[in-house]
Structure formats: C-alpha cells, structure tokens
Amino acid sequence: MHSRMDAYERITRNVSEVVTEDEVRALAEQPEGKRAYVGYEPSGVLHIGHMLTATKLIDLQEAGFEVTVLLADVHAYLNDKGTFEEIRETADRMREQFVAYGLDEERTEFVLGSEFQFDREYVLDLHALELETSMARAERAMAEIKSGETAKVSQAVYPLMQALDIVYLDVDLAVGGMEQRKVHMLARDTLPSIGEEAPTCLHTPLIADLSTGVGKMSSSAGVTISMEDSTADIREKVNRAYCPPTRDPEPDDDGNERENPVLQIFEYHVFPRFEAVVVERPEKYGGDLTYDDYESLAADLESGELHPADAKGALAAYLDELIAPGREMIRSE
C-alpha cells in the first residue's frame, strides 16, 4: 500500500496542527511501539467526526504505533451526556464500530475511563491539577466541547482529567480534532507543574458543515453522516451538500469563511483509505475519470474538468463503502 511513505509524513499527513514538530519528528525516528491515543465520549453511533480521527489512528498504526482508544465514560458523564448506565451501554457498541471501520484489533487497546479514573492516585493528581488551574482557563478550554450553555463545575474538571489520562495511559502522542487543542494546550501548561511531561499533540481538521460549508459539521442526527445511514441516506446527504466548483469558496454574506465539505471528505476520508478513486461519468460528459490522489481531483474540480455532481456521486459511493461494515453490524444487533 503506502508502505514507502516516510513515517513522519504518514504520521502528519492531513493534520492541521502538530505540537510540536520537533517532538513528532523525534517519535517518527523510532515509531515502532510508540503509543498514541484518542478519547471519545461514547455515543451510540460512529459518525464522520469520529471517523476522521480514527483514520488518523489507522495511519499511526501503519507507521508502527500502538493505539489506545479511550472510551471516556466518565468524561461523558461530567459533560452531562446521561447516566453511567446509559453511557456504558453505548461504549461497547462504539468499540465494535471502530473495529468495523478498520482499526486493527490486534494493535488497538480499548480502555474505559472508569477503569482507572477513580483510582486514589489518579484522584489525588487530579486535585493537584485543579489547584494549578483557574476556572477561567478551564472554561476556555471547554468552550468547543461543553454541552449546555452554562459551565458546570464538572466541566471544569473534565479537561484536567484529559491531561491526566495522557499520563496514566502512558501515551507518547495525544490525538484529537482541532476542537481539542485548547484542552491539550492546558495539558502542556499544567502537567509540568505536577512533575509530568508536556504531551505531544496532533490535531486533525474539522469537516465543515455539510449544507453551508461554514464552521464545523454538527454531529446531531440527520445533519452528519454516520454508520446508521443507508446507502440512499448517504447519497441524499452528499447530494444536498454545499459544493461550489472550487476548493476555496468565497465567504458567505455574513462574512463567514466557507470550505468545500465535499472536497474535505475526499481529502480526509476517502483518499487515505483508497488507492485510487474512480469517478463514474456518463459518456456524454466524457466518461469515467480516475484519480490517484486528492490534489489531482481537487485541481480538476477547480478547472471545471470534474463537475461537482459527478464528484458527489463518487463521494457517496466511497463513503458508503467505508461505512458499510459498521452499518451491517449495527443492523444485525
């Protein structure tokens, strides 16, 4: 496959931020056996946001990393996502869906937060971090993550636990979407004050809202693409997506920056998982097209050689293929 890709390149492709580059280069020297992790609040169905960081984990596994997926039941509880019972029920299903998506079961360790986050030592370290952190800082770190509009005390504890998780899971690299960056920066600032190392972090981009291209895609049902979508659902959602024939759309009338979500999904979801992309196209528009990499597809969309409608057809087909194993698992339950 991509076996000739150099480790650093593999580790950092498609990320929007590396903290710090030197630290990641050091890890890339000897990637075999290095440990990386992502934490997820358990939710019943894997959606395209989860899949984006999962794709990065697959990259890391191919580079030789051991991967830990934290099913963050305690975090979900602290973030007001339900009772422990409800949250734990979904954690198991989520684990299966990650494997169905393509995480190597042999090289992936799934850990439930509650397995270690109540240990006496952990809790004492947590209190030490609380002592080092202002409410304002914790609140800022949670701005992009918290549910509800009023910050709860539990939500101030939340990012500090994320910092400690990095220590207790003994990972070399913390991975997350860009919405996690303030939490990770908080971890880098405060962990040294309790005698721990500042963690190295990798942040993936966020896919823009499918229908407008503005901001980040909501994960609520019907708005995102998830493993419970049927082939027809995916076709319809992709077809309704905002997709001007350019990779760099103009800001909207309110001045908000816009992305092209169709291209983003090709870049971050499809090309990392497929050798080549075939765009099926009726003869009257010129017949099928084949792309080996994202750049050539984006360039063709930009030039007009590839029409958005044809791009969408191909996107829906490849996304469907990525989702199909997880979907079948969900349906057979």
Place this chain on the structure above:
RNA sequence: CCGCGCUUAGCUCAGCCUGGCAGAGCAGCCGACUGUAGAUCGGCUUGUCCCCCGUUCAAAUCGGGGAGCGCGGACCA
C-alpha cells in the same frame, strides 16, 4: 436564605401594561432556474404560549401557588 429577571414555532425573540382567532425574522420543506449544492425568485409548514389553581362570556395576557434557568445580594462565624 433574600431580591430581581427570564420561560411563546427547530433558533432568536415580539405580543402581556390596556383580556377578544398566537405573530415576526431566521431555519426547514416544496417548486422554478442552474448537469450538484449555494445564490436568486415563487409558494408552504411549524405551537402543551413552563405547570397547576382561580377570576372572566372570553386568559399567552389578570390574581394566587409551583418548577426550571440565569443574575445579584446576604452570611463571613
């Protein structure tokens, strides 16, 4: 513990003073135009007016009780 404010469509809110068919903007949906979407036109939908009791021919609106959320104050032994 005390005081103040808020609660009406998916969202932001108007309406309440002075009772009389529950509204606007946005979102959403449907068509037209584009070989996608968006933009632009044209059309359409949306309700436990937080809950209970009372007054009234008639209550989102008035009176009483309660809940949730927010804000402020007090206490500083």
